[in-house]
Amino acid sequence: MTFKASWKRLSLSIAALLVLVSTLSVQPSRAAVPALDTIRVAMFLQLPGKYESLTAAATLQSAGGIKIGTRGPAGTSEWFTVEANRSVRFAVDDYKVKLIETANFANAWSVYQHVQSARGMGYISSVSKNGGTLYQVFEGTYGSAQESAAALGRWNADAKLTGLLGGFKPAQHGPLRLESPALESKAAAQTLAASIGGAGLDAYVAVRAGAKGAVYSVMVGGASTADELKTLQAAAAKAPSGASLKPADTASPYLLIRADHGVSGKADSALELYAFPAGDMKVWAAPGGAQPIGLTERSNRTYRGSFELSAFNGKLAVINELPFEQYLYSVVAVEMYTSWPIEALKAQAVAARSYALNKGFGFQIAHVVDTTLSQAYYGTGVEKSSSTEAVEATKGEVALYNGKVIETVYSSNGGGMTADARDVWKNEIPYLQSVPSPDSSAEAGLQSWYRVVLPSGLVGYVREDLVKDTGQKTAAGSRILEMTTDGTNIRRHPAIQDAIPVIAQVQRGSRVIELEKVIQSNPMNWVRGPFxxxxxxxxxxxxxxxxxxxxxxxxxxxxxxxxxxxxxxSVNGTKVVLSSPDSIRSTFGVGESLPSTLFNVEETGKVVVQGAGGAQSTKTDGQRPLYVMGADGKSTSYTQNYMYVLDGDGDIRAATKDPAFSFAGTGFGHGVGMSQYGALSLAQQGYDYQYILKYYYKGITIAKE
Incomplete structure (x- = not known):
């Protein structure tokens, strides 16, 4: 729905259709204003058709340690504690493909990297076996033996992988195992696992909940079918203590402990990976002290509250549960510059609170996700005193229309005029109407860029402080500029961003011809193309x-x-079928989405040629040659990529030889609801947060529980 009101972060805002507030997630207070004590934020979740963010494993750590246990209808149960600053990993113990088993870590690592590059769900672990250490690479998180068999077929058809395996034959690997009786300690389980492993069997330490804390055992093998399990039991009977091994109860909660090398990438450095069954088990990880928990797979960010890990729709689900108002500390700090006036930050706080309450359990097992599909949520590292103050000052306040919490969508910049909901999603919503928006504050302090022609004939943009005026002009009156630095990048668009291609590099002293001067592309005004x-x-x-x-x-x-x-x-005169008007941004963006749908298109290959007797001809492509007459009266075919056309006002247009299309627009985001830069401008003019909210959301009231 939203994104940071920041050109630097360039996170695109996305909005879903309205979702009614779930009565399971918010309970009416005495004032009939919805309230929410804790919020569940999905960090990783498989929800086909709505949200898919996957990880093979989740890595947690905390400076204060982590309490590990389970969560059920009756509450949480603590099993054991992970000491301070130690990282541990979690994954689903389900059906996989064993791709390789080797004593050579480098070989295993090459296979693991190939799995990663092929976008597989990879794991690299080690096991004590046959008197030494063997490294194993597994792939996948599959719900059945049939699914892992299909995956095995796909990997067997991978020619590059076959070349890396050195003759090893991949095989299915499942969650059906044998298990020893309970042992007196983890150390005793490690000793037994090493002994069984010496007989050539995969043996792992496992932990379950006991009456007085954690209970350890050894689990052996990894069968995918009942027949494979019988074969495993026959082989295990010959191993030390093999007669005591019985089929493991995989229906009751357990954690299988593997030595995982995926984070370190080193043979002599491993983390404990706790694999839990793909059933109803929910692993609960709570901070052992006052320090937050870090999640490596989310850019090493740290988060308030606790984590729930489970198998959902066949994949690992990672949910951060924390106090609702504390969630807003991070959201407000990400979604709006914390240096902005406090009234703008207060408006953002009420909007963010209302949006989350409006969504209810929008993601089945979570209220929201941590990306801009809901609201950007980056944990404790982004929190600032100003944004936290804005949340605390508006605690419990929400925006209502006809007594119901509204969907307070917002975007970075309205481009001078916010959008009506019908402009973007085709649905009429009385409080989401188009209003003029004072958004030009986005351009404050920005530099200008020159659009220039290089000696090579290429056309691009260079920042104004990287060139100087030579005082000379072309015959057409265009200024000739000179580069003042070496290795200056000429960019396709007037802004410095990773997503904006560099079309050339020029050196100090090189001369270029100015076509026009524009403000740096920003959330208010922007250009893209020509494409x-x-x-x-x-x-x-x-x-x-x-x-x-x-x-x-x-x-x-x-x-x-x-x-x-x-x-x-319309393309070539035919309407393009789109899911919604807002999808125009992603559909017509090359390399990245267009910033907004408030734009004009220039067909840069279209030129009207004035002929004899006033006759006109329109050139739209490079199929027909264009002839240019020189001073000597002779005409020749024009073959350059660009043709420069001077109009009656002295402005030069760079027309392309072949069809190309340039987009020039205003605004950043879908444009519906509150414009964040508009909120900045209104706050700078002295308006308070309630005025700002009521200006952008028509007919609402602000209420508090």
Whole structure:
């Protein structure tokens, strides 16, 4: 729905359709204002069609230690404690494919890296076996033997993997095992596992809950079927203490402990990985002290509250549960600059609180996710005193329309005019109407860029402080500029971002010709392109059905909404079928989504040629040659990539030889609801947070529980 009101972070805002507030997630207070004590935030979750964020394992650590246990209807049960600053991993103990088993760590690591590059769910672990250490690489988190068999077939067809295996034959690996009786300690379990491993069997320490704390045992093997388990039992009977091994009860909670090398990447350094059964078991990880818990797979961020890990829809689900108001400490700090006026931050706090309450259990086992599909949530590391103050000062306050919490969607910049909900999602919502928005504050302090022609004929942008005026001009009156630094990047768009391609590098003293001067692309004003017809065709066809065919020769906005935003696009005169007007941003963006749908399209390959007797001809592509007459009266075919056209006002237009399309627009995000830069401007003018909210959300009231 939202994203940080920041050009630097460039996280795109995404909005879903309205979801009614679940009565399971919010309970009415005496004032009939919804309240929520704790919120569940999905960090990793498999929810096909709505949200998919997957990880093979989750790595937790805390400076204060972590209490590990289980969670059930009756509450939580602590099993054991992980000491301070020690990292441990968690994964689902389900069906997998064993890709390799070798004494050579380098070989195993190469296989593991290949799995990662192929976007597989990989694990690399070690086991004491046959008197030495063997390294094993597993792939997948599959719900059945049939699924892992299909995966085995896919990996066997991978020619590169086959070359890395050195003759090892991949096989299925399942969660069916044998188990020893309970042992007196973890050390005793480690000794027995080493003894059984010496007989050539995979043996692991396991832990279960006992009446007086953790109880340890040894689990052996990894069968996928009942027949495989019988074969395993026959082989185990010949091993030391093998007669005591019985089929493990995989229906009751347990943690199987593996030595995992995926984080360290070293043979002599491993973390304990706790694998839990893919049933109803929920692992509970709570801070052992006052320090938050870190999650390595989320950029090593640290989080308040506790973590719940479970198997959901066949994949590892990682949920952070914490006090609702403390969740907002992070959201407000991410979604809005913490240096902005406190009234703007208060407006953001009420909007963020209302949005979360409006969604209820929007993700089945979680209220929200930690990405911009809900609201950006980055844990404790981003919290600042100003944003926390804004949350505390508005504690419990929400925006209501007709007595119900509204969906307080917001975006970075409204581009001078916010969008009506109909402009973006086709649904009419009385409090989400188009209003003028004072958004130009986004341009404060930004530098200008020159669009220039290089000696090579390429056209791009360079920042104004990297060139100087030579005082000379071309015959057409354009200024000639000179580069003042070596290795200066000429960019496709006037901004420095990783997603913006560098088209050339030029050295000090090189001269370029100025075409125009523009403000740096920002959340208020931006340019993208020109994109070639082939680039647009590839981008569009990645997201639409039916696919477009043929060469793209024209692109136009064929319908606009109340706020002037594009609501329909046509390519080659035919309407493009889109899921919603807002999807125009992702569909027509090359390399990245367009910042907003409030834009104009320039067909840079389109040129109107004035002929004899006033006759006009329109050139739209490079199929027909264009002839230019020189001073000697002779004409020649023009073959350069760009043609420079001077209009009556002296402005020069860089027309492309082949069809290409440039987008120039205003605003950043979907544009519905509160504009964050608009909130900044209103706060700077002295308006308070309630005025700001009521300005952007029509007909609402602000209430507190």
């Amino acid at each position: 070639t017809g082939d680039e647009l065709l590839k981008a569009i066809n990645a997201r639409v059905n039916p696919k477009l065919t043929g060469t793209v020769t024209s692109v136009e906005v064929s319908a606009r909404g109340i706020s002037g935003r594009a609501t329909e696009m």
